[in-house]
Amino acid sequence: MSLKINPPHRAEHLGSLKRPQYLLKKREELDEKKCTTEELQVVEDEAIRAIVQMQREAGIKTITDGEFRRHMFFDGVFDNMNGMKYFPEASLHLFKDYVPDTSAFKKLSFKNAATWLCDGKLSRARPFYVPQFEQLKALTTPDEHPRLKITMCAPEWYHLRHGEYAYPKSVYANDEEYFADIAIAYQQEIQALYAAGCRHIQFDDPLLAYFCAESMISGMQEAGIDPDAMLDLYVRVYNDCLKGKPADMVAGLHLCRGNFKDGMHFSEGGYDRIAIKLFQHINVDGYYLEYDTPRAGSFEPLRFLPKNKFLVLGLVSSKLPQLEDPEELKRKVRDAATVIANGEEKRTVEEALNQICISPQCGFASHSEGNKVSEEDVKRKLTLCVQTSKQLWSDA
Template sequence: MPLQSAPPFRAEHMGSLLRPAPLLAAREAIRTQNLSPEAAGLPAVEQAAVRDVVQLQRSLGYRGVTDGEFTRTRFWGLTWDEFEGTTRLQDAEASMFRLYHPDVVSLIEQDRKVMPGDSVIAGGKLSHDPAKSVSNLHELKLMQSAVPEAEWADIKLTMITPAWFHMRYKQGKAYTPEAYSSDAEYFKDVAKVYKAELQQLYDAGLRNVQFDDPGMAYFCSQKFRDGWAADPDNTTSVDDLFDAYIALYNDTLAGLPEDLHTGIHLCRGNFIGGRHFAEGAYDIIAQKLFQDLHVDTFYLEYDTERSGGFEPLKFLPKDKNVVVGIVSTKLRELEDKEEMKKRVYAAADAIASGSGETREEALKRVCVSPQCGFSTHETGYPLGEAEQSAKLKLVRDIADEIWGQP
């Protein structure tokens, strides 16, 4: 097959990689010794860590390199924090939240009936001030300093879904009444600020963005669907919400440059200790997801039976790609390469069954990856750096043997 000139690439990974000890130590010093980032040496440590992790990826043959999410303490970074109009909640009452939402289930402190301070609402009208962008642009520039300029277009930046701080809240609680009167009004401004952020990043050289979206995977969960149906405060169906999120993405991406590659990772969770949050086959959302959502690539988790089979891939349109996450970032054991190759072929066969293509034709729109990031939060994961490298090499080897050298 011909070499790829643009993402997605045959061997991909989902963004986060295990943080090195000096980076964790600097952050711990900031927390425990009340030091400024500069006093703790964090900027220099981050730059060195990003340089090293980029070199690791390139040495393993990865083109869509990331910064390992090393400038973040958790996978969603600071995207929302930098927007004007947001309000961070501290010890918010549990009554504000959907107690059946998988994130809320995992985070709520049962004895206090409050949520920790990692939640944001719109306290006023949302807007984007380029002069105050401190998160994603900073990350992009760090990666550009570690990658030859000729390869800047391959750099992959991960961003949290525009719907991140909406789904967990009860009806109408993602914003104050003074800020917005409806979800539709709120979503309109969310799309506007995300579009401004993406355009700013594009102008700085970004050509490859991956939205991390656990929420879309939750629509596969019968537990979440049952919780939604039983919630007396909901005025719409769970499928109406799914439609609203697709529309939010499409509004966000409309009018952006055509050579900005966009993808969505339906994350099922890789929390501390490798905990997952969602299970359920893609069947219930596949047709609408693949055909109506205007992204180029779908990054899907297929490491366990929790995700169901490949049959839903029959709905994948001919102009879209899928990255099948078949290698686990939660288990130390290295998967059998030949068995993984069989799974890639099975995914291609499922696509071909719906598109009328041959397996060989369908394979042109398939890539392979681990199912999730290796360190979506700073610490607490079962794999070590050697095991991480072995998993990444396995993905690269699978890709090389199926599609040839990159």
């Protein structure tokens, strides 16, 4: 990218936040047909007002709705497309064994799983996230509207998980045709979000981090699939989805290795294997990277970060209630800045620091139940990010 994008606010969070019990109870009532969608929305609004206020009190400037209107973080895209069919109990043979999370579920003796599969030509049947953005606008103040962030499903979500079962050959002859229609849908959604006033989107993509895992690389090779060619395909897909994105709309990309119930993760491995393609070939403005445990590897891959992109270091765990040491957080940020400064594009440590922000390593509730942290734990974690950022950057 030729355009230099300033980083978002120095202390970020990744989107999903801890849902209160009364919201979970009301959503359960909806599932049991004991309440209406309109009655659920009243409760969602109440919960979102409270979580927005919590973000304000913690000092977080980039505000989300906590993904409180979703069951899973990846909801919103494929369930709003023509040509997709929902399978509440799909056979596990439709899920690829080399994908770390599907492999984990199979080992847990799951008999089947819910999923969406393409059964016709894909198109955007209705807005994906515009209603959620509009509803968040209605619950925030006008001066906050430019700072509202919407998180989005990764475009390759069902393709990697299902391989040759992702779409029928009678509909699409190859992956390029399949993704061409998906890209058009994303382009339409991004333009609609922009027209609604959204200036910050974030793709949530644990699948790209799976390409760091030797287990998936070897599994794909055993299945006769070239993992490098597949990653190249996904890079092109992202760039196609982002075609026409307005210059003043920030697009970020979040990678993690799993954040399921109780913080369960699915893969391990540093960013080394994908660093050049991730940082230099995907046309996003910045990256939100998991870095709270050794499973994410070292900072060395950051040497490939260009000067015109920002980096949000996920140094704070969203899985555990214990607070991190702020001095240790600051040391890690400086260590990362040193690696970036001495990287492929030389720059000063100060310049590198100005590309960095800090955050939790993932959201606090990728699924509706969330991790084993309380709402107060979430506030303390976000406050820690803000306080640490103020000590590192005078303009935080």
